Amino acid sequence: MDDKLVLPIIILALATSSSNYYSAAAAAVATEREPPKLIVLELLGRDGDKTSLVVQAHDLSLAGFANRTSHWHAFPSHEHVIPNATVLPFGNSYRDLVGGLENLPSLPLGKDPVLDAIHALSGHDPAAAAADGNVEVALKRGLATLTVTKCEALRLTPIKKLVSEAWERGDTAHLTQEHVGYIEHWDTMCFELLRAHRTGEWDGPFTELLRTSANIHSKEDALAVVNVIIDRTLDQLLLAHARSA
Structure with a gap:
């Protein structure tokens, strides 16, 4: 990817609060005279797990990710955003990831779910996912978790508060139907x-x-x-x- 179009933001998932990146990302979107077209969030997890999320700055939507070997994967219709990426066999909508917005309240949010999500993305192998449906389900669930805890939490103050407080407590939280309305x-x-x-x-x-x-x-x-x-x-x-x- 063109470095001129990328703003890297490092998230140390084990060492820091998940809320640390919100102000940095929001400032990048709000104050740059010519905002970067992409924001790259580098997430570090347990035991060497790592992934990079590519977020589009114009709407804070997830375009794709890299696994721990730095192999990039892009959602369909986002190939132009991440050149030479492997195209995922499903989209980035909540319908594709968890069966619809109505299922988001069943998704646990917090430190452990985020680390589990990083693990799923870090080790993603398209061949393994094609051979085992459970692997793809875990990947989709991980992508939904990170979309809520990173993208939606940056977009929406109540979700940022919910996620940050769960992270600080070390437990999990769940979206309410009111949160789902805000997301929609x-x-x-x-x-x-x-x-x-x-x-x-x-x-x-x-x-x-x-x-x-x-x-x-x-x-x-x-x-x-x-x-x-x-x-x-x-x-x-x-x-x-x-x-x-």
Whole structure:
């Protein structure tokens, strides 16, 4: 990958709190005059386990990862983001990884689940995964865990708080249905926040949807939830939701 397009952020999963990277990544997205197109999170786990996650800076979505031998794997349609990567046989949506957003509350979050996820990615071998369905299930679950604990925790303040507190306690936590609503509608909250900033009114086309689906009743509610704001046009927003449906 082109070094000019990459911002490396090191996460020592055994030695440091998972919350340490949030401020660094958020600052990179928010303050760079020309933000890097990619953020690379290097995660170290138990007994030599390691993986690198490639996060797209424009929307904080996961594009792929490298195993401990530095072999890159990209989700379908993300081959251009990680040249020469092996394309994974499934996408990066929660539908592909855990069967849908509704299954996220069953996913344990915390230090041990993150270390288990790093282990699954670190040792990933496409041939072994093709031969043993359990290996692919573990990989998908690991990718979902890291998407929530890294990407969603950077996007959304309540999830960052949940994950960080579980990490500090050394136990596990679970998302609530309210958290799931925040995840599903993060980009919609961003759209309405930017619209309200321009117009001075919280009365956009999706404010009623946010009220009924995410318990967001006002600009203040949205600001309390959203940690990083992205700027999407209406067409981009509709396309993103159509792809994830």
